[in-house]
Amino acid sequence: MMNAQSLEVPAMIAKRHDKLGLTDHDVVKMYHFMLKTRGLDDRMWLLNRAGKVPFVVSCKGQEAAQIGAAFALNPVRDYVLPYYRDLGVVLVFGQTAKDVMLSAFAKQEDPNSGGRQMPGHFGSREHHIVTGSSPVSTQIPHAVGIALAARMKGHNLVAYTSFGEGSSNQGDFHEAANFAGVHRLPVVFFCENNKYAISVPLRKELACEHVSDRAVGYGFPGVTVDGNDPLAVYAAMKEAVARALDGQGPSLVEAMMDRMNPHSSDDDDRTYRSKDELEEVKSHDPILSFRDYLLDCGVLTEASEKALREEVTVEINVATTYAEKAPYPHPEQALRYVFAE
Amino acid sequence: MMNAQSLEVPAMIAKRHDKLGLTDHDVVKMYHFMLKTRGLDDRMWLLNRAGKVPFVVSCKGQEAAQIGAAFALNPVRDYVLPYYRDLGVVLVFGQTAKDVMLSAFAKQEDPNSGGRQMPGHFGSREHHIVTGSSPVSTQIPHAVGIALAARMKGHNLVAYTSFGEGSSNQGDFHEAANFAGVHRLPVVFFCENNKYAISVPLRKELACEHVSDRAVGYGFPGVTVDGNDPLAVYAAMKEAVARALDGQGPSLVEAMMDRMNPHSSDDDDRTYRSKDELEEVKSHDPILSFRDYLLDCGVLTEASEKALREEVTVEINVATTYAEKAPYPHPEQALRYVFAE
Amino acid sequence: MTVKLYIDSIHDALQEEMRRDDGVFVVGEDVGVRGGVFRVTQGLIEEFGEARVIDAPLAESAIVGVAIGAAAYGLKPVAEIQFADFILPAVNQLISEAAKMRYRSNNDWSCPLVVRAPYGGGVHGALYHSQSLEALFHHVPGLKIVMPATAADAKGLLLSAIRDPDPVLYFEHKALYRWIKDEVPEGEYTVPIGKARCVLEGDDITVITYGLMVHHATEAARELEKEGISTELIDLRTVAPLDSEAILAAVRKTGKVLIVHEDNKTGGVGAEVSAIIAEKALFDLDAPISRLCGPDIPAMPFNPPQERFYMLNSEKIAQAMRQLAAF
């Protein structure tokens, strides 16, 4: 069910984040993260188009949902098992612009994989980001295992895992959700529904109305929220996190959003999306609407907003320069770490 | 949702099968098949205990549901992809007592596999029974493929596939159901919920209330019916079959029942089921209740019922004797049919 | 005869066969409007419609499993796995089901299925868009595996695969798609499954390989020719079942053999090739049977130096050939 709250026009716009227990500082921070996510994403796309990085997978259009979700988590307490688009989430969990750029350039210092994996394959023990791979949905059972292990160790935490709506059709989603349901484990399943699996549109992916309809089959709640509204996502996630920490088990949160870019730098979405559709998508950029909200409720001013943007740009510039110059790994190092050494 | 109809005590007992469009002759045939199924099952169990057949998997307690389901299908038109307990279904689709016994004894003439597979691994092109294997749930996508292929060829038919509730936790169930939902294919997913996956009880298998709750996640209807009542199962299946033939797509029918025997001849269910539970299960044998129904509404008499039983016993005796004496396959024939010859 | 790109040859063969036999259909991720992420199925949905060019939900076990059902019913599905690496979720359907349907039913049912999957590295694909998957399946009775190295074989083996009454894995190398072009016979043209091809005749050493490495080995052989070393070069084309006769004949000719593959060394197809030789032609050998293969690490890192480290190329192959010749 679509979360009603998220769809109605808020009566008193300035109060929405207050009600959720978010301070003005918090929402500015959220916005800052959204900008940084977008900035990095745009930069990597440009670098790819300039032939400087071989591959990019973009999260453009999904930042609001990601930041909304990540803010409901606690990076010191919780673990995340993000999918390849979840750049916003790993930034909140502690990765820096430099980390991201080192990964884009596949340099030795890349904390995710030492340049072994494509960008978007996150991982950092320090930041509680569990190493991910390319085959979709394999991380979902891992999240369940993290939750199970934490419970066995007496650690009260939440395991967050994200995936696209297309990936919710994989067996691993089903098996993992069922396992988590049976064992009432503290897992939040976060579906970023951007209405496409590469070129395959929703109607060819799923016949249910919402991916969240699947939760009932695993004995836990599922909600669908507006992923363009970080506060709506935050609210739903907060509830899911509270349930998890309270021993009430898993939840499925589905956020509806649009992928503003092609699937990846190798894709050309004009072959399967109309111009009108692409225009329409651009017309509700979640970053612009959140900026408007913050300006409207006086948390940001035009000036402070501009300053934030500039701060982000500088950070990304520095990171890019650093990463571009950083050394590649040594060829023979490829032989290492198949097993413990 | 539990189908209300199936749970209430029927007001006019004699009218129930009339209302479903079943003649007196039909219900006697159903009962005959139930007896034959039970008789074969009991006999194979005995033969196993006597050391004459190495392995048996029993359908005792599930016959009513199986016969109810199979009677809603058309063996000339439809295809079945039964799971290992679906002895009742393959009998309705044309396998004989002799076929079953040849399979139990693993003889060359076994039409399922020429003695290559364990009993319970059904298959017969002639009878529209698609060859099955041991890993659970793999047949479910095959049923979807049969339905897809039939539609491409312009054949209007139903692909029926059955599985236990435990097997509904496999990824293949999920992926296949979703595929069928998206393509609105004429498939009936029939879940025989006997509340155990070997020793694992429902509460450790699933956290949803009914397996049928999962259907909404695939965009098609799911119902749960009393599997001890062949007429309730028939009614639900008939609706599902009608939907399928009418181009409305798949359905999930879940029948609740009890496994009256251990999981297989290698199992000992006293290690995980209480005496009370086992007594309780025996107290509502679906064959006895259907017999009572038929006697009550005058379709059968004590005498005609006894005659049916005797007929079945004779058939099974003949089949057993034949199969026991039948030759094994030649050893070197094991090399054949890896590929087409 | 037309000179065609490898990828176009696959596309055209598929199209021709779909025109010829309306039981042939395509199912996979993005095979429809997008025409496949590599564009192999481009234009097919326009010509054959949504019913025969099916954009499947993202679920490989279902893609293969549904295709198996359709094959059992008598159609000829050509399932596409977007990257060979993503065949792994479908392994149970392939090994437990497709491979065993005929055998377990004592020849009553069968599974005339083709699974196409782009494989191989050197394309900045990193760990999960670079792997060679043939070794996972060559051990499985009931599966055939073809791996064309040329545009002509790409056609001839695809037609054979589709017409084969049993399941065939058709691995196409991503790096060949738009690099290799050669003459492809028009119309009816099949290459028999299970037959190797002699690429070069020679007397000094024998090189046995398949896939992308055929081209690197050819280059290496031409290099060595200049150095006076003549190479018998065999392209296996089919890695299951192996063409033992061709392998043994080529080995007997020179007495020195180098087996080359991109895939990891241990337990690769090269191990079986070597074992066949050691069993049947041991006394024809003048040198140890050598294998030059990918190292035993997950294939392959994303960063260019380590990707290059993993990948074989004509120099590395030439080096191994020189060593063997000098033995």
Place this chain on the structure above:
Amino acid sequence: MTVKLYIDSIHDALQEEMRRDDGVFVVGEDVGVRGGVFRVTQGLIEEFGEARVIDAPLAESAIVGVAIGAAAYGLKPVAEIQFADFILPAVNQLISEAAKMRYRSNNDWSCPLVVRAPYGGGVHGALYHSQSLEALFHHVPGLKIVMPATAADAKGLLLSAIRDPDPVLYFEHKALYRWIKDEVPEGEYTVPIGKARCVLEGDDITVITYGLMVHHATEAARELEKEGISTELIDLRTVAPLDSEAILAAVRKTGKVLIVHEDNKTGGVGAEVSAIIAEKALFDLDAPISRLCGPDIPAMPFNPPQERFYMLNSEKIAQAMRQLAAF
């Protein structure tokens, strides 16, 4: 030292290790109250409770996938796959995930997972309760595979597997469970992963095998001893990584080698063993490298004559040994 059944040795080792390290837990189908369908985990749920002996829903990919997550978090899961044949739905989790977590994270994350799976035939298990699965995994960098043949090794390798910092597949042969018993050291006793064992010393021929076949080969060797043929018999114990040194030493000793395994021949572990020998000890050989393996058919039919046809036994092995000795 106590003489124990193979199955009891596995049970006891698991129990000891769970007592010693409360990070060790068991997850699988029917491992709880039922104690496993073979009873390997009998009594564990009573001693360690439901939290550490987890009856999983019927879904192998989740069993392995959840265990991987728990291992990444620092626990030591011992996942049970009820029959090795049913590991196939979990192949993606094993190959894409468990095997690559350390590598892909550049040593940041790891996966100290054990997957136990009863394998092998001769037990009326038919096509899907009889298979040997090791060849599917021995090719995969990042996975170790142990296959104990004795009760002592069953213990020693299980402890090593659980303590190993990386994923280990532990295949236990169903036919050994209640057939084989031998002396098992009490308390701390580990057998190093990657080390073969010399079962018999001899001078005429070398037999290399593992699993159930160790016992049939031993019987065959004793038979041949009476005929004056002395056998060097190697039990590999670990099939990945292979103990090349032990293999080469044993081959060099006799110059004649027979590789035996129950699994299908083509692309089996024996192919790699043969290829290692052909690469490193070719000139020590006095006879072709022979392999005696299961035939290349789906292993194995249910009916007794065809099951016996598939399975190797001491006579079939003795026959191959005689032939080799006479070469």
